[in-house]
Amino acid sequence: MTTTSSPTTPAGRPKQRPGDRVFAGSAKGAGILILVILAGVAAFLVTESLPALTAPADEIPGGEGLIAYVAPLIFGTLLAAALAILVATPLGVAIALFITNYAPRRLAQVLGYLVDLLVAIPSIVYGFWGIYWLAPKLVPLFQWLEQHLGFIPLFAGPASATGRTMFTAGLVLAVMILPIVSAISREVFLQVPALHREAALALGATRWEMIRMAVLPYGKSGIIGGAMLGLGRALGETLAIALVLSVSGGITFNLIGTGNPSTIAANIALQFPESTGIDVNTLIASGLALFVITLAVNVLARWVVNRRADFSGAN
Amino acid sequence: MAKRIDVSDLDIYYGNFKAVEGVNLSIEPRSITALIGPSGCGKSTFLRALNRMHEVIPGARVEGKVVIEGQDLYGADVDPVDVRRQIGMVFQRPNPFPTMSIYDNVAAGIRLNNKKMKKADLDDLVERSLRGANLWNEVKDRLDRPGSGLSGGQQQRLCIARAIAVEPDVLLMDEPCSALDPISTLAIEDLMAELKERFTIVIVTHNMQQAARVSEQTGFFNLNGVGQPGRLIEFNPTEKIFSNPEMKATEDYISGRFG
Ligand SMILES: Nc1ncnc2c1ncn2[C@@H]1O[C@H](COP(=O)(O)OP(=O)(O)OP(=O)(O)O)[C@@H](O)[C@H]1O
Ligand SMILES: [Mg+2]
Numbered sequence: 001m002t003t004t005s006s007p008t009t010p011a012g013r014p015k016q017r018p019g020d021r022v023f024a025g026s027a028k029g030a031g032i033l034i035l036v037i038l039a040g041v042a043a044f045l046v047t048e049s050l051p052a053l054t055a056p057a058d059e060i061p062g063g064e065g066l067i068a069y070v071a072p073l074i075f076g077t078l079l080a081a082a083l084a085i086l087v088a089t090p091l092g093v094a095i096a097l098f099i100t101n102y103a104p105r106r107l108a109q110v111l112g113y114l115v116d117l118l119v120a121i122p123s124i125v126y127g128f129w130g131i132y133w134l135a136p137k138l139v140p141l142f143q144w145l146e147q148h149l150g151f152i153p154l155f156a157g158p159a160s161a162t163g164r165t166m167f168t169a170g171l172v173l174a175v176m177i178l179p180i181v182s183a184i185s186r187e188v189f190l191q192v193p194a195l196h197r198e199a200a201l202a203l204g205a206t207r208w209e210m211i212r213m214a215v216l217p218y219g220k221s222g223i224i225g226g227a228m229l230g231l232g233r234a235l236g237e238t239l240a241i242a243l244v245l246s247v248s249g250g251i252t253f254n255l256i257g258t259g260n261p262s263t264i265a266a267n268i269a270l271q272f273p274e275s276t277g278i279d280v281n282t283l284i285a286s287g288l289a290l291f292v293i294t295l296a297v298n299v300l301a302r303w304v305v306n307r308r309a310d311f312s313g314a315n
Numbered sequence: 316m317a318k319r320i321d322v323s324d325l326d327i328y329y330g331n332f333k334a335v336e337g338v339n340l341s342i343e344p345r346s347i348t349a350l351i352g353p354s355g356c357g358k359s360t361f362l363r364a365l366n367r368m369h370e371v372i373p374g375a376r377v378e379g380k381v382v383i384e385g386q387d388l389y390g391a392d393v394d395p396v397d398v399r400r401q402i403g404m405v406f407q408r409p410n411p412f413p414t415m416s417i418y419d420n421v422a423a424g425i426r427l428n429n430k431k432m433k434k435a436d437l438d439d440l441v442e443r444s445l446r447g448a449n450l451w452n453e454v455k456d457r458l459d460r461p462g463s464g465l466s467g468g469q470q471q472r473l474c475i476a477r478a479i480a481v482e483p484d485v486l487l488m489d490e491p492c493s494a495l496d497p498i499s500t501l502a503i504e505d506l507m508a509e510l511k512e513r514f515t516i517v518i519v520t521h522n523m524q525q526a527a528r529v530s531e532q533t534g535f536f537n538l539n540g541v542g543q544p545g546r547l548i549e550f551n552p553t554e555k556i557f558s559n560p561e562m563k564a565t566e567d568y569i570s571g572r573f574g
Binding site for chain 2: 199205209214217
């Protein structure tokens with residue numbers, strides 16, 4: 001071994017190549033940029049909501065203080081998003097499984113392409129679809145639910161005659177985020193190494209058992225990631241909700257009634273044009289709440305994914 | 316129970332590409348059969364046709380007959396899932412389930428076959444299988460750790476443990492020792508000698524000494540040129556192949572005068 005060909009400098013530190021340095025620098029820059037933008041948004045939200053946070057209760061719209069104003073909005077946001085994710089995740093995963101494991105290759109390609117297209121549809125289209133097509137179609141279902149399952153608080157009724165309920169809003173959101181969830185699930189299912197699938201098949205697993213042994217566990221973090229992206233879109237969705245949901249009430253779990261809580265984003269969109277002074281600050285304070293919720297959801301998802309990182313199959 | 320395997324006029328295709336042509340051979344129960352031959356001549360392909368793993372690849376198919384203990388493997392009423400439960404396989408590249416613990420990897424096949432086994436019985440079986448694969452001492456303190464955290468050779472032995480845990484009738488091994496050190500290799504060879512009392516074993520190997528050491532019968536595959544199908548050139552008792560082969564090509568290959 002000769003010292004002349006050694007890649008280390010006399011000090012024993014590895015030699016720095018210009019390409020590496022440029023790349024490391026730009027990657028670091030991009031990372032810092034994201035943090036700066038995030039901090040800027042947070043700072044804006046906090047300073048602009050301070051007047052609302054400190055104002056006397058009777059100056060806040062509704063006259064009962066900030067908490068009373070924002071709480072139903074937070075509740076409505078979480079309820080709509082939870083409904084959407086509950087419906088969209090299993091359905092999206094099922095679609096992705098069908099495309100990757102069951103459909104003939106030609107059909108799978110067409111279906112995959114269609115799903116990708118659905119991601120690009122603007123949300124106002126979903127809103128119109130929900131209000132003009134879906135909502136009237138759901139009215140008989142709501143009446144049936146009220147009659148037969150009315151003892152469950154979710155379906156307590158009285159059933160809305162227009163169909164513009166939390167139930168409908170949740171379904172519209174679910175349809176909206178379904179393409180995201182299934183597109184991302186499909187990508188990770190395609191990444192499952194053939195070796196792992198074959199390991200399961202060679203043990204005598206049926207196709208479904210193979211999916212349970214090899215595909216789903218391997219794709220789990222991807223599924224969660226897709227669901228979180230979908231949840232992000234559902235939490236922040238404005239137009240579709242603003243169009244579909246008929247808002248009047250406070251906090252209620254009644255999904256099919258007439259008195260629904262609004263969501264933060266939809267409420268901002270609807271109220272902002274007519275707001276001035278402290279009302280604007282109140283809306284921005286609700287925006288801060290949405291920001292915090294979204295952050296918390298992402299941290300939670302990260303934690304869930306990392307909990308069993310050793311077993312993720314990424315190593 | 317060990318089973319005999321009869322193969323007649325077997326052609327194996329990947330789409331339109333004929334990878335293996337016209338194989339005829341019989342494998343005795345409770346014996347070890349070695350398959351040797353140059354890279355790309357279709358040994359793995361042939362092995363995978365014996366437990367219907369070949370057809371998992373899109374467009375792949377076989378023509379001809381494989382009969383296991385009188386039963387036509389490719390008969391219309393035969394479920395490939397049942398076939399694979401009886402005929403275990405160890406792959407050329409180690410493939411433990413990365414999302415499962417070492418314990419669960421070994422138990423995976425048992426859980427498929429027989430869902431309700433007592434925890435204590437399962438523990439026993441996992442230990443026995445890991446001992447059988449000469450891996451127990453290395454992993455007994457970390458059975459709940461992921462299988463993907465093992466070294467390549469340990470992973471391969473884990474796969475062997477997983478395959479033998481279900482007590483298959485036939486065990487197919489595709490170069491099981493190519494990632495192993497000489498000590499583990501010897502351990503696997505001892506294991507094979509032990510297993511052949513109960514199973515029929517078919518092993519693909521590039522190691523002539525190994526074929527000579529462990530097997531009763533040896534099959535030599537070869538191909539005439541690129542794009543040509545591989546063929547079974549000679550199938551004879553191992554002693555004869557290595558001392559006095561019938562075919563010139565066999566002699567050239569085992570004496571290293573190949574190509
Ligand atoms: N999935 C596949 N699709 C198409 N062709 C394949 C596929 N797998 C193998 N082949 C082709 O089939 C032929 C036989 O391959 P096979 O893997 O059986 O060789 P082998 O004898 O096991 O080689 P090695 O000793 O290198 O493992 C080769 O020409 C190979 O290119
Ligand atoms: Mg091979």
